[in-house]
Amino acid sequence: MEVSTDWYLILSAVLFSIGATGLLIRRNPLVMFMCVELMLNAVNISFVALGTELNDVSGQIAVFFVLVVAAVEVVVGLALVVAINRRRRGATADDISVLRG
């Protein structure tokens, strides 16, 4: 059985849904971030697979940028988590709901 692009795409879909489910279920902000990383990785897999199929290096370039942006996002997000946890120890995502209507 030849490994085709489809396999990679399906793998990517599975990983993405795992990450999405985790994001919706977990309340610890750090774990929620990790789930976001999972989703981003799924997308990376998909990019590379398709780049390989289309014989284009742009897929890998895209992964490159996704990587950088993911890093940036984690930095800022964790800074926020730290700042929030200064006010309230053990704050979960559900406790930050001051912006409700």
Place this chain on the structure above:
Amino acid sequence: MVEAAWLIPAFPLAGFLLLLLVGPKLGEPRSGWIATAAMGGSFAAAVTTYIGLLGLDAHGDADNDRQYVQTLFEWVPAGDFQVDIGFLVDPLSVTMTLFITGVGALIHLYSIGYMHGDPKFSKFFLYLNLFAFSMLMLVLGDNMLLTFLGWEGVGACSYFLIAFWFDDEANASAGKKAFVTNRIGDWGFMVAMFLMFTTIGSIQYTDIFANAAGISESTATAITLLLLVGAVGKSAQIPLFVWLPDAMAGPTPVSALIHAATMVTSGVYLLTRMNGVIDVSASWAPTTIAWVGAATALFAATIAVAQNDIKKVLAYSTVSQLGYMFLAIGTGAYVAAIFHMITHAFFKALLFLGSGSVIHGMDNDQDMRHYGALRKLMPITSATFIIGWLAIAGVPPFAGFWSKDEILAFAWEENKLLWAVGFITAILTAFYMSRQVFMTFFGRYRFADVRAEELEELAAMKVAAAETAVTEAEAGIGDAEAAVAKATEKLEKASEKLVTREAEMADADAADEKATEKATKNLDKARDGVEKAQVAADEATTAVEAARRAVSAAQAQVAHVAAASMGSGSLEFDLFVAPDLGDIAEEDLPEAARARREYHPHESPWTMTLPLVILAGAAIVAGGMNLPFASDLHFLDHWLEPTLVHPAHLTSSASVKWILAIVAVMGGAIGIAAAVMIYLKGRFPASKVELPIMAEGWRFDESIANFMGGPGRKGFDLVAWFDATFVDGAVNGVGRVVREGGGQLRRLQSGLVRSYAAMVAIGAIGLIIWFLSRASF
């Protein structure tokens, strides 16, 4: 000369503005003269316009058909709907302006004398001038909207003037009643105007006249009936006549001007002006008009028979005569209606002004039962009043006979039953007017009579005083009895002391001189004390008996006073026999009665009697306008022909007309004779004729009030509830729905990141599915 038309309403308007600004400063009587001069100027302009109109050829080319339209300026330029301020000078409007300004000027002159001494003198003339302006706009307007402007204006002025002395609640209510009832009619006029605009596309009278033949029958009928509603309100026909008798609360010149000569004729004018439309309507529409008029005429005449207020009789008489005019319109005899309107203006204004003069002379007493034998005391007033009476009763050759006879002739040709109603009304008219004249000017002088209600009042006061005396006397008994109780107590104490002293005396040793002396002295003192106490007790008892006698004396006095005040005589009202005072002395009479014995009724000043004389002259000769003898003498007929679509002509033979005329005269004679029998000679008791239900106006007013207060109020409450629940509810409901919807939507924004994440995910899934469904594979 026809161009002077704009001056006709301009003069009263100028007078109104001038008086508005500086009226109170000018004061009495200058403001009155200014107002009268304004009306005089308006009359002069009317005459000028009339002469100018005569110069226009009656049957020339279509452009110049004896009418002249003078447009001042554009009033409402609203696309298809163009209305200008313009005056239509044609025979009908000029006729009306002539008598409006003429009679109006006379009444202004009269008011100077009548309102003498009133603190709001200049305001009265201000309102009168405003009224004249509105009425002239009504009549001269060249389109329905201008007529409506004047229509509303006269309604408003009527309110102002009726409620002129509004400090009295009754007057204010009368004013409101007039305005509200008028307003109901105004609705009819407005809807007719709207209907006319949608049908023809214009509300100008020239256009209406030209296009009237093209209106469909149902539309014309609708317009006619709606105009009838408006006219019924303004001209006080059934069922909207209830305001006119109440309107007598206003000053008499107001009654004369507004409620006899001018405002109430607006309805007749309107129907005449729109005769083109009435002509094309279904035949039962004019018949309805005729029957409304006839029924009103009869109804009001029956009520007038039993009224005791001099002005109320004339008010119901006006309603009745207006019914005649409507009857004429309904039978197509527009000229007869206008003819009667003019003659009626003259003699009704005359009668009202005359009654005002009588009221003025009789110290503002309006009850005819208190008049009598005023003929010698007020000669000019009585002479002119009698002329007015003869005119309205239909006695030839006075004016009323000619106009009324013409109406009856047309009624005969239309429907014999209508004629019969008109005939009976004519008899009743003669009857109640004669009654009024006899009670006022002939018979016994009743003004100085003591009135039963006055004596009753006096007796009541005296009885009240006597009863207070009784109460005081009874209080005196109480005091006396208290004194008796005290005296008895003292007596008992003194007796006890005596017993003690006697005992001491018995105990005292005979050998002990000093003790014996003392005991003896004490005993004597005690005995004295007992005697004194006894005397005091006896006195107190007599005092009580005296007080009791005083009480019974006071009670006897009460009964005596009551009996004395009422006297043993009979104070029932009787036209011919003076009340029997019995044993009441002259000095015991009430204050008011004694003042009346001193009072001398006097004639009115020249400002009041001059208009009476002029109007009387008009009432005599006005019949000459449209004499039936030869076609040449039908001046009014020829004059008004250009304004009518279908001038009506009598088709009966001359002999029938003669017979009808003679029957009418005999009817009038019967009425007068009956009145002579009852009120002059006293052969027949009046109470058999003046039924109480007629005096109450057949309880028409009451039934309306009961209906409006009872089921009517329920209806209003229902409408109000409907408005609050559905209309307000709908409006508020929109707001509430939005707010509640927003409140529900708000819950979506929970502030919880995970919910938002879930929503994003759901949205993304939705997008994917959508793209998926649109893609082709």
Place this chain on the structure above:
Amino acid sequence: MTGQTITFIFGAVIILTGGIGVVASKNPVHSALFLVQTLMGVALLFVVQEAHFLAAVQIIVYAGAIVILFLFVIMLLGVDQSEEWQLKESIAGQQPLAAIIGASLLSLGVVIVAIATDTITGQVQVSGERALDNQFTDIERIGRVLFSDYAMSFEITAGLLTIAVIAAVVLTRTIGHDELLPDLEPGPMALPDTSPYGGNDSDYAEAADVSGPEVSGESQGGD
């Protein structure tokens, strides 16, 4: 079964078990470690597809920097003792909804892949420099394309990184003291109560209410 297939299955298993581990671990440190596992698996798959540079960067940057950062924060905040899994789910219907969403995404992905043909992905003309089968090595290729076609994005990314650093510093500075700041009190920015359904102050009151371990989630959308 070629080598590629085996390698792929191997990598896929690593990735998926790591993913499930991230989601299902009670201890956040365990989650971080599972994340590392996943990242390694991804790197493996990159290598299989001849994207060597990316594999290296993945491990160096993702596993070597980002996850380390995660672990630092976990340790700093001491949330390793989170009792999160024992708390009742506070948002009603969130867990079933999550299951549905996960299942939908999975099935949609599979469906798309299964029924899609080449026309979905379309054909793109690839120029010489970008083709994967040209004579350059992987790194060369990436370098050439990155600094010519995508140079602008590269510079912007650099700016982005700078901003991130500044943001991190700004957001986490302490003003004065080192210990935990006192609880929030409703400051001058507390909004007046304009809602017809209840005041905003209640939120601040709840926000100020810090009760250590037994922090319970606020009820969803309370009025």
